[in-house]
Amino acid sequence: MMLVVMRPSLAVALPSSACKLELNMPRRVRQILFIVSILWISWLAMMLVHESGHVLGAVFTGGRVRRVVWHPAVISRTDVRPNPHPLIEVWAGPLIGSIVPLAFAVLASVIRLRVAHVLWVVAGFCLIANGAYIGIGAVRPVGDAKELIELGVARWTLALFGMIAAIPGLWIWHRVSPKVDFGKAPEPVSDRLALGTFVIAVLMTALGVAFGNRGV
Numbered sequence: 001m002m003l004v005v006m007r008p009s010l011a012v013a014l015p016s017s018a019c020k021l022e023l024n025m026p027r028r029v030r031q032i033l034f035i036v037s038i039l040w041i042s043w044l045a046m047m048l049v050h051e052s053g054h055v056l057g058a059v060f061t062g063g064r065v066r067r068v069v070w071h072p073a074v075i076s077r078t079d080v081r082p083n084p085h086p087l088i089e090v091w092a093g094p095l096i097g098s099i100v101p102l103a104f105a106v107l108a109s110v111i112r113l114r115v116a117h118v119l120w121v122v123a124g125f126c127l128i129a130n131g132a133y134i135g136i137g138a139v140r141p142v143g144d145a146k147e148l149i150e151l152g153v154a155r156w157t158l159a160l161f162g163m164i165a166a167i168p169g170l171w172i173w174h175r176v177s178p179k180v181d182f183g184k185a186p187e188p189v190s191d192r193l194a195l196g197t198f199v200i201a202v203l204m205t206a207l208g209v210a211f212g213n214r215g216v
Contacts, residue, residue: 031180035180038201047130050130057088057089057092059085063082135158
């Protein structure tokens, strides 16, 4: 197949393949590059959305956000003082951190976005990460889980939240796995998708290093 480019008094014939991004990376290399990149993107995005939940919870309950720590090299956190309704502010982190990515993935599927499955991978990660963070906190309280217990939340509530979030996240990953070259009918990851996710991961890391807050 040939692509003909017409110009005044000139016709140039070009191979159609010249219009496509084809790096011809080995199939397994494409898969690994995509998985490593999308997991890193998911980690950074999860922390950012989680902390956004804390910020919203604080703002809407009259709290004052003193500092938001978000940086590729540290675990994120949000410092709120004063915090008149800490229970709402603390719960807002894992709740919004789980729901917002899921909503974006649903929207991407509804509008039939070609890369909707990528957003489902991110949504699954956010559900698993927030669920594990709070759920495991029922037996090993750290961070938000520790604060919730100190505020009087029963440990079984944390464990229940963990299961409600993490189990659907794992199910989402199972359902989307064929799209990333896993499962019974795996579809190869394209060169464009592998390279695109890698570039986004690098850009997010660069932005985080340049403008993020390490909390020091």
